[in-house]
Amino acid sequence: MVEQDVKLMKGNEAIAHAAIRCGADGYFGYPITPQSEIIETLAALKPWETTGMVVLQAESEVASINMIYGGAGAGKRVLTSSSSPGVALMQEGISYMAGAELPGVFVNVQRGGPGLGTIQPSQSDYFQATRGGGNGDYNVIVLAPNSVQEMADFVDLAFELAFKYRNPAMILSDGVIGQMMEKVILPPMKPRRTEEQIQKECPWASMGRSGDRKPNIITSLELKPEVMEVRNLHLQEKYRQIRENEVRFESHLCEDADYVIVSFGSAARIGEKAVELARERGLKVGLFRPITLWPFPSKQIAELCKGKKGVLVSEINAGQMVQDVRLAINGALPVEHFGRLGGIVPDPEEIVKALEEKLVK
Amino acid sequence: MKKEIIISGFGGQGVLSMGKILAYSGLMEDKEITWMPAYGPEQRGGTANVTVIVSDDRISSPILSKYDVAIVLNQPSLDKFEPKVKPGGILIYDGYGVISPPKRKDITVYRVNAMDKAAEMKNAKVFNMIVLGGLLKVCPVVSTDGLKKALFKSLPERHHGLIPLNMQAVEEGMKIIAQQ
Amino acid sequence: MANDIISPENLVYKKPTLMNDTTMHYCPGCSHGVVHKLVAEVIEEMGMSDKTIGVCPVGCAVFAYRYLDIDWQEAPHGRAPAVATGVKRLWPDRLVFTYQGDGDLACIGTAETIHALNRGENIPIIFINNAIYGMTGGQMAPTTLLGQKTATCPYGRDPELHGYNLNITELASHLKGTCYVTRQSVDTVASINKAKRAIRKAFEASMQGKGSSLIEIVATCNSGWKLSPVKANEWMRENMFPEYEKGDLKDTTGL
Numbered sequence: 001m002v003e004q005d006v007k008l009m010k011g012n013e014a015i016a017h018a019a020i021r022c023g024a025d026g027y028f029g030y031p032i033t034p035q036s037e038i039i040e041t042l043a044a045l046k047p048w049e050t051t052g053m054v055v056l057q058a059e060s061e062v063a064s065i066n067m068i069y070g071g072a073g074a075g076k077r078v079l080t081s082s083s084s085p086g087v088a089l090m091q092e093g094i095s096y097m098a099g100a101e102l103p104g105v106f107v108n109v110q111r112g113g114p115g116l117g118t119i120q121p122s123q124s125d126y127f128q129a130t131r132g133g134g135n136g137d138y139n140v141i142v143l144a145p146n147s148v149q150e151m152a153d154f155v156d157l158a159f160e161l162a163f164k165y166r167n168p169a170m171i172l173s174d175g176v177i178g179q180m181m182e183k184v185i186l187p188p189m190k191p192r193r194t195e196e197q198i199q200k201e202c203p204w205a206s207m208g209r210s211g212d213r214k215p216n217i218i219t220s221l222e223l224k225p226e227v228m229e230v231r232n233l234h235l236q237e238k239y240r241q242i243r244e245n246e247v248r249f250e251s252h253l254c255e256d257a258d259y260v261i262v263s264f265g266s267a268a269r270i271g272e273k274a275v276e277l278a279r280e281r282g283l284k285v286g287l288f289r290p291i292t293l294w295p296f297p298s299k300q301i302a303e304l305c306k307g308k309k310g311v312l313v314s315e316i317n318a319g320q321m322v323q324d325v326r327l328a329i330n331g332a333l334p335v336e337h338f339g340r341l342g343g344i345v346p347d348p349e350e351i352v353k354a355l356e357e358k359l360v361k
Numbered sequence: 362m363k364k365e366i367i368i369s370g371f372g373g374q375g376v377l378s379m380g381k382i383l384a385y386s387g388l389m390e391d392k393e394i395t396w397m398p399a400y401g402p403e404q405r406g407g408t409a410n411v412t413v414i415v416s417d418d419r420i421s422s423p424i425l426s427k428y429d430v431a432i433v434l435n436q437p438s439l440d441k442f443e444p445k446v447k448p449g450g451i452l453i454y455d456g457y458g459v460i461s462p463p464k465r466k467d468i469t470v471y472r473v474n475a476m477d478k479a480a481e482m483k484n485a486k487v488f489n490m491i492v493l494g495g496l497l498k499v500c501p502v503v504s505t506d507g508l509k510k511a512l513f514k515s516l517p518e519r520h521h522g523l524i525p526l527n528m529q530a531v532e533e534g535m536k537i538i539a540q541q
Numbered sequence: 542m543a544n545d546i547i548s549p550e551n552l553v554y555k556k557p558t559l560m561n562d563t564t565m566h567y568c569p570g571c572s573h574g575v576v577h578k579l580v581a582e583v584i585e586e587m588g589m590s591d592k593t594i595g596v597c598p599v600g601c602a603v604f605a606y607r608y609l610d611i612d613w614q615e616a617p618h619g620r621a622p623a624v625a626t627g628v629k630r631l632w633p634d635r636l637v638f639t640y641q642g643d644g645d646l647a648c649i650g651t652a653e654t655i656h657a658l659n660r661g662e663n664i665p666i667i668f669i670n671n672a673i674y675g676m677t678g679g680q681m682a683p684t685t686l687l688g689q690k691t692a693t694c695p696y697g698r699d700p701e702l703h704g705y706n707l708n709i710t711e712l713a714s715h716l717k718g719t720c721y722v723t724r725q726s727v728d729t730v731a732s733i734n735k736a737k738r739a740i741r742k743a744f745e746a747s748m749q750g751k752g753s754s755l756i757e758i759v760a761t762c763n764s765g766w767k768l769s770p771v772k773a774n775e776w777m778r779e780n781m782f783p784e785y786e787k788g789d790l791k792d793t794t795g796l
């Protein structure tokens with residue numbers, strides 16, 4: 001028998017359903033391929049009639065992110081979504097949110113660039129996502145789902161982490177995960193928080209100065225460098241804690257492996273198949289998959305790769321995460337990169353071939 | 362059981378929806394499924410393809426190099442995917458859309474004249490269901506029962522009246538598919 | 542003797558309690574201080590002190606949050622209407638307003654301004670137009686008058702070279718989402734009283750869900766204009782008022 005709550009849907013649709021179910025208060029966004037199903041699904045589901053969640057199509061990604069800034073600054077659970085060129089436009093707001101320590105969730109369903117680029121899948125926004133992306137010394141928490149199920153699960157997780165650390169959190173997906181349909185069990189319905197709950201959870205929120213508390217000011221501005229440095233040091237301490245506590249990763253068939261493929265998101269799914277194919281050919285290969293791209297599982301990769309013969313970082317870009325892997329491995333063994341560009345998604349055979357050519361030889 | 366299937370043709374031929382119905386049928390039978398479209402600004406006349414994987418176990422990559430089954434509904438699709446069928450795999454093509462038929466000898470080739478049959482049934486829209494019927498005959502990845510349930514599940518209620526016609530198209534496809 | 546007359550029954554003027562004692566960074570003679578006070582008075586009189594969120598701009602009023610004891614959000618340059626949209630949509634029972642200058646509202650944030658107004662967000666937008674970029678040191682603004690000299694049009698604004706000044710308030714009055722669009726000044730007691738009534742009307746309209754309002758305050762920037770406060774007011778009346786004509790451009794509030 002089929003369980004009642006197993007659904008078949010696209011990754012993008014799963015994000016929309018999950019947002020409603022995890023008690024989000026608002027979504028603000030601007031259509032862009034390949035993620036428009038998110039706002040379309042929300043519009044069709046009309047959550048404002050059920051949970052009271054607000055859904056608004058903004059005039060631009062710049063406006064969307066600032067609506068998120070406003071909503072998050074007022075203590076609400078708000079999210080937006082876009083694809084690469086739109087996320088580039090949002091960087092100003094994300095930097096301001098990091099500076100003002102606002103919790104918000106962004107979904108980037110990546111497509112190939114640079115510029116207007118292509119609407120086909122890519123992972124070329126890794127640097128942008130994991131290095132902050134806008135101006136200033138900051139980081140956003142980056143989760144990389146590799147299935148429709150994780151698209152659904154990571155919405156709530158991203159909100160939880162964002163509020164726990166008062167920091168923006170990003171779900172870094174791509175056109176493959178956004179557009180494909182898989183089975184998904186949607187998260188249970190969680191009610192939106194009440195005003196009292198928000199006041200308790202977010203005593204810093206700018207939502208009307210109730211009682212005799214001091215005004216709450218949401219700002220990233222501080223002209224005195226000595227005060228600004230203290231603020232920055234506070235942020236850095238927070239990032240240290242996140243690095244310590246929130247690393248997430250997964251490994252597959254690494255125990256007996258001679259070689260390890262390191263991949264995230266959709267590339268990790270393709271990598272899993274490459275491991276299968278390689279093992280059919282007698283090559284002992286495993287897969288390491290960072291789930292959080294920031295914080296990056298550096299220690300874990302270094303630990304797991306001890307005694308291996310080589311690492312292939314397979315990502316759908318020109319070589320971005322490979323830099324983090326090389327820093328983690330620190331010269332202990334060869335680390336090679338394989339990627340396709342411009343919206344071409346590599347197939348599993350290509351990865352095995354790259355592994356053979358670059359490492360096994 | 363695991364079947365890796367590519368369906369490819371012109372936009373407007375119902376390629377994506379055929380894949381979707383297949384995926385829903387898999388859902389009805391508690392299989393693991395991925396449905397991965399080659400998306401884009403496709404419109405009637407453009408090319409469209411979708412990879413559907415139906416499996417008893419966890420599915421790894423939604424992107425594949427080789428397929429167990431290729432369903433090709435026009436010449437460009439045949440040219441592209443004939444070399445990508447695994448040895449011993451299946452290739453199904455529609456006679457109407459293909460000028461030079463497949464040549465490989467290490468795979469089983471079937472022809473389903475779905476376009477002609479749809480014309481005969483005076484309903485171009487059932488074309489993809491005829492093809493799907495052909496697939497289920499030669500590669501019963503899901504049952505016709507599952508398929509019927511999937512139609513009830515995936516179609517809006519106002520279209521449920523069309524299900525018998527669609528099931529009839531599936532049966533026709535099963536009858537007319539022929540090994541080459 | 543002076544102490545004899547300081548008693549409650551003789552009180553003729555009181556600083557609004559929402560205004561704190563922080564020394565303002567505004568230049569002496571600047572219009573911002575007066576408008577801040579009007580906003581504080583209106584919020585207080587409406588009994589909304591604990592239900593108001595102000596959104597301040599980037600520009601001279603970037604520190605508005607230091608002076609009025611309400612909750613604030615400091616928006617990125619030009620984005621105040623989008624930030625306010627986020628707050629108001631999620632807290633519809635709160636009074637949410639923006640306070641912006643001409644560069645913020647009519648230049649870098651034109652899209653956010655027009656679209657928030659046109660969506661009819663229940664947000665009053667207070668727009669200080671002093672025809673110059675004050676904070677960054679007197680560069681050309683979208684509202685700089687033709688012929689007016691600034692640091693980036695030192696020979697006077699020339700439409701061939703710099704384009705025309707933007708009368709965004711006229712534009713706003715044609716948008717379906719706006720319920721109240723007005724242009725005021727704060728250079729005389731009478732005009733200050735009128736400006737206050739305008740702010741009150743806009744704030745009330747937003748709480749009654751009537752749509753968006755734009756209250757332009759034609760203002761001076763004596764530092765940027767390099768004039769004394771008195772001369773700046775004269776220059777404003779002579780040069781700004783003919784181009785930025787005062788009065789209500791649209792009022793469908795019924796208030």
